[in-house]
Amino acid sequence: MKIDILTLFPEMFDVFNYSMIGKAMEKSLLNISSHNIRDYTTNKHKKVDDYPYGGGAGMVMQTQPLVDCIKDIKLNNSGKVIFLGPRGKTFNQNMAKELCKEKELIFVCGHYEGIDERTYDYIDMEISLGDYVLTGGEMACIPIVDSICRLVPGVLSCVESFTEESFYDGVLEYPHYTRPECFEGKSVPEVLISGHHENIRKWRRLKSLQITKQKRPDLFEKLNLTKEDKKLLSKANIE
Numbered sequence: 001m002k003i004d005i006l007t008l009f010p011e012m013f014d015v016f017n018y019s020m021i022g023k024a025m026e027k028s029l030l031n032i033s034s035h036n037i038r039d040y041t042t043n044k045h046k047k048v049d050d051y052p053y054g055g056g057a058g059m060v061m062q063t064q065p066l067v068d069c070i071k072d073i074k075l076n077n078s079g080k081v082i083f084l085g086p087r088g089k090t091f092n093q094n095m096a097k098e099l100c101k102e103k104e105l106i107f108v109c110g111h112y113e114g115i116d117e118r119t120y121d122y123i124d125m126e127i128s129l130g131d132y133v134l135t136g137g138e139m140a141c142i143p144i145v146d147s148i149c150r151l152v153p154g155v156l157s158c159v160e161s162f163t164e165e166s167f168y169d170g171v172l173e174y175p176h177y178t179r180p181e182c183f184e185g186k187s188v189p190e191v192l193i194s195g196h197h198e199n200i201r202k203w204r205r206l207k208s209l210q211i212t213k214q215k216r217p218d219l220f221e222k223l224n225l226t227k228e229d230k231k232l233l234s235k236a237n238i239e
């Protein structure tokens, strides 16, 4: 997948040179590049913002550098233009699943109080990270691009991608343990050491359901519990 990010702070996206996304970039599964909107200014002071018409606090990002930057990037990227903004639809896993199917995407990060309204003519979609205030679009762009990229085939190992497709959707994770078997008097649950794969699967499923019910009742209500799920839960309630 080819991703171009338009921003006033291109260095912030060096974060993608590390870990799993960095590895996928080396393998050319992903091609993420960031571009400085300031390079597109036509004034000699390289100014990209100005006072808002009508007055008020803060500065507004001017439309000329932003639109020229979008036009230039579009020459080599025919993907959707996505603006990270607080007015956008709140991002979720379903949106990540849809966007990971795209071959190319363009992300536009706003700064200051906002962008000049006329810039929206060049934007296909606006996404927000959630109902809280960030310092700029970059801070939302990083987790959104990360969650899309990890769904691109080959970015995760086979085992991890399998997990993504299975029943794990909609429930929280079961507890994990690794060596040692005993730490500060706390032991690893017997069943995980038993080697009994069917019992391990059932235990993990039960824990996932119990944890989801306790910590995220909103998610639990939306689940379509299978016959086995109900059996696991009622058996646990008796014991």
Ligand code: 21W
Pocket: 084, 085, 086, 110, 111, 112, 113, 114, 127, 128, 129, 130, 131, 132, 133, 134, 135, 136, 137, 138, 140
């Ligand atoms: C934050 C810009 C606050 C402007 C009416 C008029 C991108 C973001 C952002 C930012 C304000 C996202 C106001 C979740 C976010 C982003 C920067 C101030 C006050 N209201 N998702 N003026 N949260 N934030 N606006 O902040 O650019 S996606």
